[in-house]
Amino acid sequence: MKKVLIPLVLFMGLVVFLAVGLKRDPREIPSPLIGKPAPHFTLFTLDNGDGKFSPVDMQGQVWLLNVWATWCVACREEHPVLVAFSEKHRLPIVGLSYKEIQPQDPAYKAPFDDKLKIARERSQVWLKRHGNPYITTVMDLDGRVGINYGVYGVPETYVIDKGGVIRYKYVGAVTPALLAEKILPLISELNKS
Amino acid sequence: MKRLILKTVLTLSMVLMASVSTAREAMPMAQDPQLEARVEVLSQELRCMVCQNESLASSRAELADDLRNEVRELIRSGKSDQEVKDFLVARYGDFVLYRPEVKPLTWVLWFGPFVLLGVAAIFLGVYLRQRRALASPVALSDDERERVKQLLKG
Numbered sequence: 352m353k354k355v356l357i358p359l360v361l362f363m364g365l366v367v368f369l370a371v372g373l374k375r376d377p378r379e380i381p382s383p384l385i386g387k388p389a390p391h392f393t394l395f396t397l398d399n400g401d402g403k404f405s406p407v408d409m410q411g412q413v414w415l416l417n418v419w420a421t422w423c424v425a426c427r428e429e430h431p432v433l434v435a436f437s438e439k440h441r442l443p444i445v446g447l448s449y450k451e452i453q454p455q456d457p458a459y460k461a462p463f464d465d466k467l468k469i470a471r472e473r474s475q476v477w478l479k480r481h482g483n484p485y486i487t488t489v490m491d492l493d494g495r496v497g498i499n500y501g502v503y504g505v506p507e508t509y510v511i512d513k514g515g516v517i518r519y520k521y522v523g524a525v526t527p528a529l530l531a532e533k534i535l536p537l538i539s540e541l542n543k544s
Numbered sequence: 545m546k547r548l549i550l551k552t553v554l555t556l557s558m559v560l561m562a563s564v565s566t567a568r569e570a571m572p573m574a575q576d577p578q579l580e581a582r583v584e585v586l587s588q589e590l591r592c593m594v595c596q597n598e599s600l601a602s603s604r605a606e607l608a609d610d611l612r613n614e615v616r617e618l619i620r621s622g623k624s625d626q627e628v629k630d631f632l633v634a635r636y637g638d639f640v641l642y643r644p645e646v647k648p649l650t651w652v653l654w655f656g657p658f659v660l661l662g663v664a665a666i667f668l669g670v671y672l673r674q675r676r677a678l679a680s681p682v683a684l685s686d687d688e689r690e691r692v693k694q695l696l697k698g
Contacts, residue, residue, distance in 0.1 A: 383635070
């Protein structure tokens with residue numbers, strides 16, 4: 352009798368194994384950047400002129416880096432959540448405008464200055480319409496800063512601590528539940544230290 | 545009339561084909577074939593993070609294009625293949641490698657199947673030995689021996 356049960360037990364084990372595998376999100380890939388200093392960059396900001404931003408400017412503060420673009424559909428879904436969050440909490444969110452001008456865009460081939468101008472205009476219009484949760488947005492036109500941060504899907508959100516170390520990364524649209532259960536507790540913990 | 549239709553169809557198809565062939569921008573291949581060959585080999589070993597089950601070489605995703613360009617730039621600046629891989633692993637994690645490195649964390653992945661095969665072989669051996677013990681040879685009686693002889697003679 353007991354011998355008959357062995358295949359059944361083995362089969363159940365396999366089922367559990369596969370069921371867990373099905374539930375997992377294949378897009379959730381652990382980032383090797385967690386616990387490492389946020390990669391350095393200096394980029395033009397969304398405001399006109401020669402204003403630039405660098406992560407060093409945020410030294411001593413806990414902040415969020417949110418990767419977005421006006422062409423990104425999931426960002427539109429995420430945006431109201433960020434706007435509500437920024438009104439409620441005094442946590443600086445920096446936007447990273449990722450490859451605003453896509454290769455299929457006629458403006459893609461334009462000289463850098465023109466591209467920057469077009470990207471700024473588009474992003475400003477978009478933020479005016481949907482609200483602006485960012486203290487500043489930086490323009491990563493060619494996506495190379497994105498590569499340094501391991502960006503592979505927009506939107507992405509990073510939590511960076513006072514010392515400039517990346518503590519958390521989320522790929523996909525941030526939800527109120529994620530903010531409440533994961534990001535806010537982490538931030539208050541980081542703010543204590 | 546027929547010839548005119550044929551002509552129109554031919555012209556139209558030529559126009560269409562021409563537009564198809566210009567739809568995608570050609571890669572700057574000719575510039576340095578040796579460099580391109582290295583980019584090609586390397587990008588076959590790197591995963592496209594967006595499509596996940598395609599290599600950088602075969603993927604048409606935009607990020608794959610960007611990363612191929614990045615690989616090209618790194619090689620041009622004199623980086624070795626290993627340094628290029630390390631660069632990408634530092635940003636995207638081990639997942640970016642199509643062939644995961646052999647290290648304690650990936651031992652199960654690399655050697656698990658062989659261990660399973662070994663375990664299965666041991667089970668099979670034990671099982672076969674038990675069966676052989678069950679069917680122990682019985683000595684033939686004289687009558688039976690006689691019958692066997694008859695049968696073999698045919």
